[in-house]
Amino acid sequence: MSTFFQTLIVGLRLGSIYALIALGYTMVYGIIRLINFAHGDFIMVGGYTVIFTIPLVLRLGAPAWVSVLAAVVVCALVGMSTELIAYRPVRKKGTNMTALITAIAMSLFLENLAQAIPVIGPNPKVSTQIFRAGGIRFGTVTMEYTTIFTLIISAVIMLVLYTFTQKTRLGRAMRCVSEDKAAATLMGINVNHTILLTFGIGSALAAVAALMYLAQYPKVYTTMGGLLGLKAFVSAVLGGIGIIPGAMLGGIVIGLVESFTTSYISSSMADTFVFLILIIVLVIKPAGILGKNVGEKV
Amino acid sequence: MNLKKTSNGYLLNTVVIVLLFTAFQILTKVKGSDGSFKLVLVPSLWQCCYLMVLACSLNLVLGFMGQLSLGHCGFMAVGAYTAALLSLACERSGFFTGKSDPMFLLVMIASFLAAGTLSALLSLLVGIPALRLKGDYLAIITLGFGMIIVNIINNLPFCGQDGLALGSAAASLYKNGLGFGSKAKVQFLWFALIVTILSLTLMFMFVRSKYGRAIRAIRDDEIAASASGVNVAGFKVLTFAYSGFFAGIAGALYACTNATLSTSSFAFTNGGILNSTFVVVMVVLGGMGSLTGSAVAAAIMFFVNYQIKNGTWVDLLPSSVKGIFEYPMLVYALVLIVVILFRPKGIFGSYEFSLQNLIPDLRRAAAQRKAARQERKEARANG
Numbered sequence: 001m002s003t004f005f006q007t008l009i010v011g012l013r014l015g016s017i018y019a020l021i022a023l024g025y026t027m028v029y030g031i032i033r034l035i036n037f038a039h040g041d042f043i044m045v046g047g048y049t050v051i052f053t054i055p056l057v058l059r060l061g062a063p064a065w066v067s068v069l070a071a072v073v074v075c076a077l078v079g080m081s082t083e084l085i086a087y088r089p090v091r092k093k094g095t096n097m098t099a100l101i102t103a104i105a106m107s108l109f110l111e112n113l114a115q116a117i118p119v120i121g122p123n124p125k126v127s128t129q130i131f132r133a134g135g136i137r138f139g140t141v142t143m144e145y146t147t148i149f150t151l152i153i154s155a156v157i158m159l160v161l162y163t164f165t166q167k168t169r170l171g172r173a174m175r176c177v178s179e180d181k182a183a184a185t186l187m188g189i190n191v192n193h194t195i196l197l198t199f200g201i202g203s204a205l206a207a208v209a210a211l212m213y214l215a216q217y218p219k220v221y222t223t224m225g226g227l228l229g230l231k232a233f234v235s236a237v238l239g240g241i242g243i244i245p246g247a248m249l250g251g252i253v254i255g256l257v258e259s260f261t262t263s264y265i266s267s268s269m270a271d272t273f274v275f276l277i278l279i280i281v282l283v284i285k286p287a288g289i290l291g292k293n294v295g296e297k298v
Numbered sequence: 299m300n301l302k303k304t305s306n307g308y309l310l311n312t313v314v315i316v317l318l319f320t321a322f323q324i325l326t327k328v329k330g331s332d333g334s335f336k337l338v339l340v341p342s343l344w345q346c347c348y349l350m351v352l353a354c355s356l357n358l359v360l361g362f363m364g365q366l367s368l369g370h371c372g373f374m375a376v377g378a379y380t381a382a383l384l385s386l387a388c389e390r391s392g393f394f395t396g397k398s399d400p401m402f403l404l405v406m407i408a409s410f411l412a413a414g415t416l417s418a419l420l421s422l423l424v425g426i427p428a429l430r431l432k433g434d435y436l437a438i439i440t441l442g443f444g445m446i447i448v449n450i451i452n453n454l455p456f457c458g459q460d461g462l463a464l465g466s467a468a469a470s471l472y473k474n475g476l477g478f479g480s481k482a483k484v485q486f487l488w489f490a491l492i493v494t495i496l497s498l499t500l501m502f503m504f505v506r507s508k509y510g511r512a513i514r515a516i517r518d519d520e521i522a523a524s525a526s527g528v529n530v531a532g533f534k535v536l537t538f539a540y541s542g543f544f545a546g547i548a549g550a551l552y553a554c555t556n557a558t559l560s561t562s563s564f565a566f567t568n569g570g571i572l573n574s575t576f577v578v579v580m581v582v583l584g585g586m587g588s589l590t591g592s593a594v595a596a597a598i599m600f601f602v603n604y605q606i607k608n609g610t611w612v613d614l615l616p617s618s619v620k621g622i623f624e625y626p627m628l629v630y631a632l633v634l635i636v637v638i639l640f641r642p643k644g645i646f647g648s649y650e651f652s653l654q655n656l657i658p659d660l661r662r663a664a665a666q667r668k669a670a671r672q673e674r675k676e677a678r679a680n681g
Contacts (some may be wrong), residue, residue, distance in 0.1 A: 035434060037575075086635060094642030097366075101582045102638055104575050116625045216477040230441075235437045275442035280433055283427045284547035 002140035007263045008256070013147045013216065015255020016154035020209040021232030022239070022247035023161065024202030030178040030242035031198045033096060037103040038082055040229020041110040042203045045078050046071040046210030047220035048120060051127050064130045065149075065215075071207035079203025082106055082195050088192070107225075114222040124221040127214045146215045157208060158248050161201075165244060174198055178242065231258075234278055240291030249289060253277075307654040314653055315495060326487060340483050341555065342604060346553035347494040349596035353580040353648065354501050354589050356545035360578065361586035361648075363537050364517030365428065366437040369444020371574040373542045375564035376420055377413035377549025379451060382559055384409040385476040397482050406486075410493065411568075413550040414543040420447070421542025425535035444574055448561045476550070477557035490551060493558075499546050501590055504540060513537050565671055572582055583637065591646030598645075602633060 021043060028036045053067035090102045093218055112119050135144035155276065165171035176184040177194045185191055213228070214220065236252040239246025261273040329335045356370045385405055388394060394401035424443050428436050478486060504510055512533050524530045526586040553559060564573070576599070584595030606612070606626040615623070623629060637645075649659075 029434075035437075090642065091638060094638065097582050097586060097640045098638050098644075100581055102635060104579060105631045105634040108627055109635070111436055112625045112628035112631065116628055171307060191649070234438060234442070238433060241434060266453075268453055269449065272446050272453075275446050275449075278442050279439055280425060283430060286430045286432075288435070 005141040007259050009147055011256035011259035013150050014151055014259055015252035017209050017212050018232050018235045018255050019248045019251025020154055020205050022236040022251045024205045025233050026236040026241055026247040027198050027202045031195055034099050038106040038110055041107050042075050042079055042206040043210045043228055044225040046075045047214055048209035049074045050211055050214055051125055051220055054128055072204045075203040075207035076200040079199040083196055083199040111222050124219050126242040127218040130215040150212045196259030238278055238281055238288055241287030243290050246288055246290040308426030310654050330601055334478050336484055340487055344483055344490055344555040346597050346600050347490045348548045349600055350593040351494055351497045352548035353545055353592040353596040354498055355541045356577050357581045357589055357592040358537055358541040360581050363513045368437045368441035368574050369675050370545055370577045371564040372444030372447035373421055373545035374549035375448055376417040377554040378559055380416045381409040381413040381550035382476055382553040384412050411548045414546040416545035417546030418539045421538045423540030429531050443537040476554045478554050487508055497547055585644030585646035585648055587648040588646040588650055590651035
């Protein structure tokens, strides 16, 4: 029974990291219909920023996790400049597919640029302890502080984000743009600014996810965003892409499936089960768990 | 009259291909043992062959049917492992000894066909859920299938995580099975070329047939196509299987080219240019809906990649620029972004290169350019 609870906790923690990344995917997809392949690499950027700012932060006497603030700023800047330099010109000229290729090229570019920077290099870097070590025991189950902080922070962020998109003017503008760009322009919304803002928020979430990932697996390398981003994207699609609560739900489901297959079936087959669940769910509900099946107009 | 034009086109293409092929055979005979020919040109040709077949096979699904598939290399992996394991099994059971055995040719053909058939069957499996899904949901399902295939191959005891590179199978794949050394690559180059030409021709004929017209109708408007009596479900599954067959053939060619197999070559992304994402890049770069475009793009991508990594001109660059070339994929990404910015519809668009129409097409393009220039001049004069 304690294995079950331990697995559940691990799954929730992993799931909330996936959910945070998936939110970035889903927001960008919702607004410009582009699978942002470079999003995984924003996590890598965030990870390195955290690693490099931790010594500075510690010297100032603040706890290590404060470095996430720097990561948030850097990631948001990287995300917004990606949109400005690469995606916007292509979006004006090309089709959806060319935008997709640009995203792939951007991801490749970021990964290899990081390797070309001498302080980063191709070898992994190890981070120091981010949250306090140890944890609270409930009977036979241990809740590590890392887990507790991860769950709390991601829950708070999701709540804030949801309120932001539902209640504020900027959030409403974002939802308008994703529904109908032309109509949004007519209503006086600056579409390009809104898209830029979306990229900023999505990338900032990736930075937070990077911190949580590092808290658990204290190692960064230039290709760390690959599989992490892929699974997050899968979570976004599973929940129904473009839908914010869907990304959260999808992330948690994927995290739980992964941790349960790892501890009960086989650790090397975990990916197979993650994707198998995905395929089964999508065959039953083709628009994702929370997605609505829109009938086609003729 | 139209029919006559088509058959004339086929005749012309056949003649040119046969001429080129004979010329190449003679070249091989003359220069077969030459160092750079054996070690650079021939291996490059082998790699181009499988990249071309792979890119064209994806173009059937992506360019002509309009369904984004992100797991194409998964089928290639199935083909590669099937061909390699089958040839190894034949060798171990004593069916043939050595590469000069005439039976080896038979085994080679058999393993290519088996590779194609098995991956076609697996593609059928993907095609069926594809009927219910569209756009990015379909993309993610194919991506999932690609990952599952690679993951399962990793966990099969006779394939293993490190592929056939380690353990008892390795040496024998290289020496006795389909894995070709540089000498055998020269010896069997004709086989690779014929397989490639045959595959491209079959795909080309598919696209030109009534099936090709049907899948293009599905791409343009699924509802209108089904209203006009096109069996949408049937054609989708058929095209997936057909494309999967050639992905398997490409995999078998890959198994011949590389003496070792490892699943990391067939992943969704990796450090090189052979992965599911880059096949999509090849197709889009060449132009969706142009088979010749895909073939050309595959060759160009290979060439650029090779030149960035091994080109002698890199040494001539000033040292500040040369620093970037230590990271080939960085240069590659930049090249890709620039190409996409300047030719957003791909190199060929939906234009098919053809020998027969080359001269009229060139003339028309020149006329169009002239008209555009004239228009610009007039606009400048007026404005």
